[in-house]
Amino acid sequence: PPEGSYHDEL
């Protein structure tokens, strides 16, 4: 999924 998708954070 692209950046800004749901769980794109650590």
Added chain:
Amino acid sequence: MNIFRFAGDMTHLISILVLLLKIYATKSCSGISLKTQELYALVFLTRYLDLFTDFISVYNTIMKLVFIASSLAVVCCMRMHRVVRRSYDKDLDTFRHYFLILASFVLALLVNEKFTFQEIFWAFSIYLEALAILPQLVLLQRSGNVDNLTGQYVFFLGAYRAFYILNWIYRYFTEQHFSRWIACVSGLVQTVLYADFFYYYFISWKNNAKMQLPA
């Protein structure tokens, strides 16, 4: 990616490096709560279930691997290493952290983004991370004095989530559909739990004195 989140990730990485330095350089884990380390290993293992299924970026994948590997390495080292394990404050590190695991899991079953395996474990890892520092803070309270590296470790670990709060505020204002209230609320609780530690850390830094936590 924004500067707040990058600063948060780097601060988190620094806290892990300081912890590894403390254990490696002093060959001692005194003042470190094994229970908090075990909880963090569980946080990373349950949060990054999508490590091999969802590729977001090289940076994202590498950082996930670093967090999982370092947390497991610290737990193994504190349990197995014949020199390090002797310095573990076993009789001070008595927080019943299984309750934290149970409470976080029950809450994750009740409050999650979607009732799916991955989302429930993601919410579980978010709630557990907010509480994972408690055994460490209780151990420092009991042991009274905080050695420099341990103090810096806890300080950076607390500071990283504060940067993430700035990141969520930034993303709220710059991305129209950004809504991550589970992580935001939990991140706020997590940062507030460090409040008194930050206060005593600041006092000790201002007076250039050794950090003392009131018994």
